[in-house]
Amino acid sequence: MVNSRRPRAEEVEELLLNARLRDELEPYLDESVGLRSIRELPTQVENDYLASMLAWERAPVLPISQWFGESLDLEPPDALDDKTLREVLRCTIHKLYDARIVLEFTEHLSDRRLYLVIFRDILPSPEKKLD
Numbered sequence: 580m581v582n583s584r585r586p587r588a589e590e591v592e593e594l595l596l597n598a599r600l601r602d603e604l605e606p607y608l609d610e611s612v613g614l615r616s617i618r619e620l621p622t623q624v625e626n627d628y629l630a631s632m633l634a635w636e637r638a639p640v641l642p643i644s645q646w647f648g649e650s651l652d653l654e655p656p657d658a659l660d661d662k663t664l665r666e667v668l669r670c671t672i673h674k675l676y677d678a679r680i681v682l683e684f685t686e687h688l689s690d691r692r693l694y695l696v697i698f699r700d701i702l703p704s705p706e707k708k709l710d
Contacts, residue, residue, distance in 0.1 A: 597626050597629070600633060604632060635707065639708055640705045643680065643701055654667070656695045667694070671694075671697060
């Protein structure tokens with residue numbers, strides 16, 4: 580028996596979007612990326628996945644310090660007294676958390692050492708910036 584059901588407009592739109600996303604992803608794909616297995620997903624779920632892949636590929640690589648409205652530039656640790664450093668550290672950790680950067684396993688570090696790690700290693704680190 581032949582299925583004579585006509586596709587709904589939403590299904591047609593999803594298929595057109597799928598084709599567009601696959602075309603836009605083509606320049607980024609090589610033999611290390613296989614898209615055959617995602618064909619088993621519903622088209623809308625596949626489109627969400629393809630859109631996230633495309634967003635990743637197009638995302639700019641920026642130092643983490645530039646992920647914020649205005650650049651998150653910290654004073655060198657040696658330029659701050661303990662009280663000021665603690666306040667700046669607390670504010671910085673909150674800003675990082677708001678940007679979905681979570682610091683874990685830092686309990687063993689002093690405030691000054693944690694500040695130094697953020698200042699020297701985290702903020703200048705170039706990473707993909709996704710919305």
